[in-house]
Amino acid sequence: MFGILEAGGTKMICAVGNRDLEVLDEIRIETRRPEETFAEIKKFFAKYKAEIESIAVGSFGPIEINPDCNDYGKILNTPKEGWKDFNIVKCLEEDFPVPIFVTTDVNASAYGEYKIGRGEGKASLAYYTVGTGVGGGVVQNGNFAGGISHPEMGHMIIKKDPRDTYQGGCACHSDCLEGLASGPNIGKRFKRSAESLDPNDEFWDIEASYLAQAAYNTSLMFSPAVIVFGGGVMQVEGLIEKVREKFKELMNGYIEIKDLESYIVRPKYDGKSATYGLLILAQEIL
Numbered sequence: 688m689f690g691i692l693e694a695g696g697t698k699m700i701c702a703v704g705n706r707d708l709e710v711l712d713e714i715r716i717e718t719r720r721p722e723e724t725f726a727e728i729k730k731f732f733a734k735y736k737a738e739i740e741s742i743a744v745g746s747f748g749p750i751e752i753n754p755d756c757n758d759y760g761k762i763l764n765t766p767k768e769g770w771k772d773f774n775i776v777k778c779l780e781e782d783f784p785v786p787i788f789v790t791t792d793v794n795a796s797a798y799g800e801y802k803i804g805r806g807e808g809k810a811s812l813a814y815y816t817v818g819t820g821v822g823g824g825v826v827q828n829g830n831f832a833g834g835i836s837h838p839e840m841g842h843m844i845i846k847k848d849p850r851d852t853y854q855g856g857c858a859c860h861s862d863c864l865e866g867l868a869s870g871p872n873i874g875k876r877f878k879r880s881a882e883s884l885d886p887n888d889e890f891w892d893i894e895a896s897y898l899a900q901a902a903y904n905t906s907l908m909f910s911p912a913v914i915v916f917g918g919g920v921m922q923v924e925g926l927i928e929k930v931r932e933k934f935k936e937l938m939n940g941y942i943e944i945k946d947l948e949s950y951i952v953r954p955k956y957d958g959k960s961a962t963y964g965l966l967i968l969a970q971e972i973l
C-alpha cells in the first residue's frame with residue numbers, strides 16, 4: 688500500500704492506494720495551519736502504518752524538491768500563515784520511516800497524465816492547471832524539468848489584451864499569467880465567480896488568448912509532444928477550443944502541428960491526474 692498527499696493551498700487530499708492505482712481510503716480536509724493540518728494527516732496515515740511502503744506528496748509551492756538538498760520538502764517563501772519553512776518530509780518522517788517523495792502539485796498531475804493519460808506513449812508532456820492559481824510542469828523522458836527550483840510557468844509575462852482593463856492581481860508581478868487568468872482574478876475582474884460567468888461572454892476570448900500565449904511559449908521552449916490544460920477554469924464550455932484557435936493564430940505556421948486537437952488537450956483524468964501521478968511516483972521510489 689502507498690500513501691499519497693495532495694497538499695493544496697485550500698484543501699488537502701490524503702489517500703492510500705495500491706499497485707493497481709486504486710484508492711482504498713481517502714480524506715479531504717481544509718488547509719489550516721501546518722501543525723493542525725498535519726496532525727489530521729498523520730492520524731489518517733497511522734491507520735495504515737503497517738502497510739504503507741512509501742509516501743508521495745504533491746504540494747503547493749514554492750517548495751524545495753531537490754532530494755539532495757537538506758531542506759528537501761520545505762515550503763519556501765509563501766504568504767500562507769505559518770507555512771513558510773515548514774518541512775513536509777521531515778514532519779511525515781517523524782511518524783512514518785518510509786521513503787518519501789515530494790514534488791509540486793502540478794508536477795504530480797503532469798506525471799499522471801504523462802504515464803497513463805494524454806502523454807501515454809509520448810516522450811514529453813507539459814501540463815498547466817488553471818484554477819485558484821496558474822501552475823505548470825513539464826515531464827521529459829520521465830524526468831521533471833527543473834534545476835534551481837521547479838518551474839513557475841504560471842508567472843510568465845504575457846501580452847495583455849487591449850480589451851482587458853483589469854490591472855492584474857499577482858502580489859509579485861500584477862499582470863503575469865496567473866495575475867490575469869486564474870479563477871480568483873477572473874472573479875475579481877467581474878465581482879462574481881468565474882463559474883457564474885456566461886460561457887459565451889467575450890471575456891473567454893481574452894482568457895483564451897492568455898492561455899494560448901502560455902501554450903505558444905511552452906511549444907517554443909520545450910517542444911513537448913502534448914500540452915494539457917486542467918483545473919477548474921478549463922471546465923468552461925468551449926474554452927479549450929478557443930485556446931487552440933488563438934494558438935494557431937499566434938504560431939502562424941512557424942512550428943507545424945499536424946493535429947492541434949490532440950496537441951492542446953484537456954486531461955484524460957480531470958481531477959484525478961495528480962492522484963494517479965502520486966500513486967505511480969510512490970511505487971517508483973521503491
Ligand code: ADP
Pocket residue numbers: 695697817818819820869870871874880881882883917918919920921922923
Ligand atoms: P484548486 O486550484 O484550488 O485546486 P480548482 O482547479 O477547482 O481548484 O480551481 C478553483 C478556481 O476555478 C476557482 O477560482 C473557481 O472560481 C474556478 N472554477 C471552478 N470551476 C469552474 C467552472 N466550472 N467554470 C469557471 N471557473 C471555475
Ligand code: ZN
Pocket residue numbers: 841842857858859860861863864865866
Ligand atoms: Zn506572478
